[in-house]
Amino acid sequence: MSESSKTDVIVVGAGPAGVSAAITVARGGKKVVLVERGNFSGSKNVYGGVIYSHAAQEIFPNFKEAPIERFVNNKSFMLLSEYDSTTISYKNSLTEDGSFIALRAKWDKWCVEQAKKEGVYLAPDTTVRNLIVENGDVVGIETDLEKFYADIVILADGANSLLAEQIGLKSKPKTKQVVLGVKEVLKLPSAVIEQRFGLIDGKGAEFKIAGGPLAGLFAMGLMFTNKESVAIGIGASLDDLKSKKIAPYELLEDLKHHPSIAPLIKDGELIEYSAHLIPEGGIEPLPKLYANGVMVTGDAAALVNNVHFEGTNLAMFSGKFAGETALEAIEKNDFSANMLCLYEKKLQNSFVMKDLRTYKDVVKLVSGRTESFLGYYPQKVNEFFEIFTSANGIEKKSLFVKFTKNFFCKRSLAELFSDAITGIKLIFGVLK
Numbered sequence: 001m002s003e004s005s006k007t008d009v010i011v012v013g014a015g016p017a018g019v020s021a022a023i024t025v026a027r028g029g030k031k032v033v034l035v036e037r038g039n040f041s042g043s044k045n046v047y048g049g050v051i052y053s054h055a056a057q058e059i060f061p062n063f064k065e066a067p068i069e070r071f072v073n074n075k076s077f078m079l080l081s082e083y084d085s086t087t088i089s090y091k092n093s094l095t096e097d098g099s100f101i102a103l104r105a106k107w108d109k110w111c112v113e114q115a116k117k118e119g120v121y122l123a124p125d126t127t128v129r130n131l132i133v134e135n136g137d138v139v140g141i142e143t144d145l146e147k148f149y150a151d152i153v154i155l156a157d158g159a160n161s162l163l164a165e166q167i168g169l170k171s172k173p174k175t176k177q178v179v180l181g182v183k184e185v186l187k188l189p190s191a192v193i194e195q196r197f198g199l200i201d202g203k204g205a206e207f208k209i210a211g212g213p214l215a216g217l218f219a220m221g222l223m224f225t226n227k228e229s230v231a232i233g234i235g236a237s238l239d240d241l242k243s244k245k246i247a248p249y250e251l252l253e254d255l256k257h258h259p260s261i262a263p264l265i266k267d268g269e270l271i272e273y274s275a276h277l278i279p280e281g282g283i284e285p286l287p288k289l290y291a292n293g294v295m296v297t298g299d300a301a302a303l304v305n306n307v308h309f310e311g312t313n314l315a316m317f318s319g320k321f322a323g324e325t326a327l328e329a330i331e332k333n334d335f336s337a338n339m340l341c342l343y344e345k346k347l348q349n350s351f352v353m354k355d356l357r358t359y360k361d362v363v364k365l366v367s368g369r370t371e372s373f374l375g376y377y378p379q380k381v382n383e384f385f386e387i388f389t390s391a392n393g394i395e396k397k398s399l400f401v402k403f404t405k406n407f408f409c410k411r412s413l414a415e416l417f418s419d420a421i422t423g424i425k426l427i428f429g430v431l432k
């Protein structure tokens with residue numbers, strides 16, 4: 001092995017996890033190469049989405065200089081039935097900088113520019129094909145052109161981490177362990193977006209959407225206001241899509257045509273269509289997080305909190321912890337699994353694993369009752385509000401009695417009780 005082809009740390013993948021790992025290593029004064037298969041960072045990355053300020057601040061204290069579309073001050077949950085909807089919106093005018101909408105192509109690029117300024121060497125347009133393993137230790141990577149060696153390799157290659165599979169840290173995900181996200185970006189003038197979504201001062205809105213065309217599937221819709229476009233997408237269980245033979249783009253098309261959504265995106269010009277896998281998250285599908293000479297971060301390690309739609313923040317913190325662990329390992333000249341287990345300890349002591357543990361059963365419980373949670377109940381909420389808000393000369397009591405009878409005749413008490421417990425777990429994540 002030539003000295004010129006060896007560095008302290010190689011990070012594979014320049015998404016939120018990889019860039020956070022790489023910049024942490026560089027800040028510790030060690031040599032780090034960040035390898036990205038895209039021709040620029042972010043070119044291949046898909047998400048909703050929203051970046052959380054607490055994580056951005058942790059890695060990039062100057063993150064407000066980044067190309068941010070809009071800080072989010074309007075967070076809404078929309079429950080759809082076939083023709084109507086109920087929306088619950090949350091606004092906080094005091095702390096409105098908690099999350100922001102950013103386009104990954106711009107945000108990831110900016111993050112990598114910051115990392116380069118701090119000493120990270122970026123190798124763009126380079127796909128890592130294999131990990132080099134010698135005597136049970138990961139000692140480097142192999143691209144189409146060359147082999148490159150390092151004391152530690154950090155995998156941040158996203159949801160479909162073939163490299164982690166290659167060395168047995170995880171198995172090929174089953175269809176029920178992944179969600180397929182598809183998304184369109186529709187161009188609209190900024191003033192039109194602000195008027196339709198009731199936005200002022202350049203602030204933005206995010207929507208989580210259940211029911212309607214997605215009813216009965218383990219699927220949710222997403223909508224975000226960029227500066228001059230609206231992103232709308234769905235995330236649906238690959239298992240459901242496959243077994244029910246549903247094309248995700250058809251679901252998205254139906255969602256776009258729902259009467260409560262269509263006016264918001266009317267005349268939007270399609271400028272981007274993308275699809276990406278999301279690990280279902282939770283503790284169960286977690287791969288082994290480290291082995292001799294290697295650590296796995298972010299989506300590659302299935303670190304996603306699907307209940308709260310968090311992925312980028314878990315990716316950034318896991319990258320940071322992996323970077324810190326690499327620095328300690330280099331200090332002690334020990335790259336064994338015994339040393340790198342510190343990475344898992346850091347994750348366990350942080351909100352990342354604490355939250356994943358808290359919600360470990362929830363996705364499983366809800367996916368067993370999707371018909372109820374993502375179909376029947378949203379429909380009932382709409383029926384209730386239809387009665388509550390209408391004045392049609394019919395005695396209210398009779399309408400509510402009819403509604404209640406109807407509600408209970410379609411669900412047994414046992415089912416309702418079990419769903420109520422799951423609902424509490426879903427919201428608070430605290431009950432066993």
Ligand SMILES: Cc1cc2nc3c(=O)[nH]c(=O)nc-3n(C[C@H](O)[C@H](O)[C@H](O)COP(=O)(O)OP(=O)(O)OC[C@H]3O[C@@H](n4cnc5c(N)ncnc54)[C@H](O)[C@@H]3O)c2cc1C
Nearest residue numbers: 013015016017037047048049050128158181298299311312
């Ligand atoms: C539709 C959708 C909506 C989402 N919305 C949100 C949201 O609003 N908020 C949120 O926090 N999270 C959201 N997520 C989740 C979030 O996108 C991920 O959790 C996050 O991007 C994970 O970061 P990462 O760095 O681990 O992986 P990624 O962002 O996937 O980055 C992996 C990088 O590795 C590179 N790569 C892969 N293989 C190789 C290889 N062999 N060699 C070299 N480079 C390689 C890729 O090109 C990519 O740049 C969403 C996801 C989807 C799909």
